[in-house]
Amino acid sequence: MNILIISQRCPFPPNKGEKIRTFHHLKFLTEQGHNVFLASPYEHDSELPFFATLAEHYCQQISYSRLPHKILRLLRGLLTGKALSIANFYHSTLQKKIDKQLLENSIDVIYCSASSVAEYVFNSEVIQQLIKKPRLVMDFMDVDSDKWSQYAQQTSWPLKYIYQRETTLIACFEKKIANSFEHCILITQAEVDLFKQIHGSQFAIHAIENGLDTSTFYPPPSSRERQSPRLLFAGVMDYAPNVDAVMWFINQVWPSVIEKWPQATFCIAGMDPVDKIKKLHGLSGIEITGFVEDIKPYFDNANIFVAPFRLARGVQNKVLQAFACGLPVIATPMGAEGVKCRDKQDILTASTPAEFIDCLNILMTDENKYIEISRNALTIIEDHYAWDSVLAPLQKLVTQE
Known part of the structure; x- marks a missing residue:
């Protein structure tokens, strides 16, 4: 199968939470014999060699575009009424490249890694034109609307207003995704239960946990000294x-x-x-x-x-x-x-x-x-x-x- 993964960051090197999860999902799907395509924005030219590594070992094709300055992205989100975490990862140039990938590669599945990148699906002019439409799979990872709600409870104005705004907009976006995507994924069953508590129990939500690379993390050769913490x-x-x-x-x-x-x-x-x-x-x-x-x-x-x-x-x-x-x-x-x-x-x-x-x-x-x-x-x-x-x-x- 041809699978297009849309990631909000380059998933290599796998050195932080979302990148670890996305990389291992990408690697797993490649090892299962699928043709994996990748689309991702990036912020710094220092990331370009990482895309090259993914292209060499895991991906059939990669599309990427450098994001404008973060202040401009966030300002655009405020002016257009978009959630800031959606505006932060969206770029019209990458949208065109994603649409080009969809036209040229007979994509069977679009797999979105994080809710923010669903904007590329909803804004696509190509998907609705395709005779065979790709199956849509969303990895929410976490219930982001609840995360922003937690932030709002812990802060004061003006951040409190920003976080409350984000909570409301992301909650609406999460529900839109759940209504539009065939399958949605969260990291734990507790997150699945929370999602259904917030948005309703009618959605196809699955728990797929994180794993751990035991070739990288393993016990030291000798026992640990405990004289002081x-x-x-x-x-x-x-x-x-x-x-x-x-x-x-x-x-x-x-x-x-x-x-x-x-x-x-x-x-x-x-x-x-x-x-x-x-x-x-x-x-x-x-x-x-x-x-x-x-x-x-x-x-x-x-x-x-x-x-x-x-x-x-x-x-x-x-x-x-x-x-x-x-x-x-x-x-x-x-x-x-x-x-x-x-x-x-x-x-x-x-x-x-x-x-x-x-x-x-x-x-x-x-x-x-x-x-x-x-x-x-x-x-x-x-x-x-x-x-x-x-x-x-x-x-x-x-x-x-």
């Missing part, structure tokens, strides 16, 4: 839920950690840290890495991973990565959401600063519990999160007549 958080550090999680932990939990364990360290590893994150570097055992070529050594050097999320949706890839590295995780219930794990057996959950300290104390003083949590988490990855296994339903969706 060496905490790790990993993620893109201009992403609002990541920033919120880290700042909450630093402000609410870290002073008590340092008081109890003066030699403790906290490494925040991830690209594009915002200014308030950068300013933490060097304070009371805190390290801000910025972009790193290889994240694996940071998982090996740490002895506990923290996921203190208060704004989040779906499965956190970083939690799966920690599990695969045999690194015990302390997370808020939201940070553990969607992961096949049991509290106090595979992960420790905490909602308050005092609960985080209690969980840290358990892992630092009880060696048997530390080893049990580590081994159980690794078993979960081995049993449930191999990419080929979790993506088997995707093959059925795209080939379904």
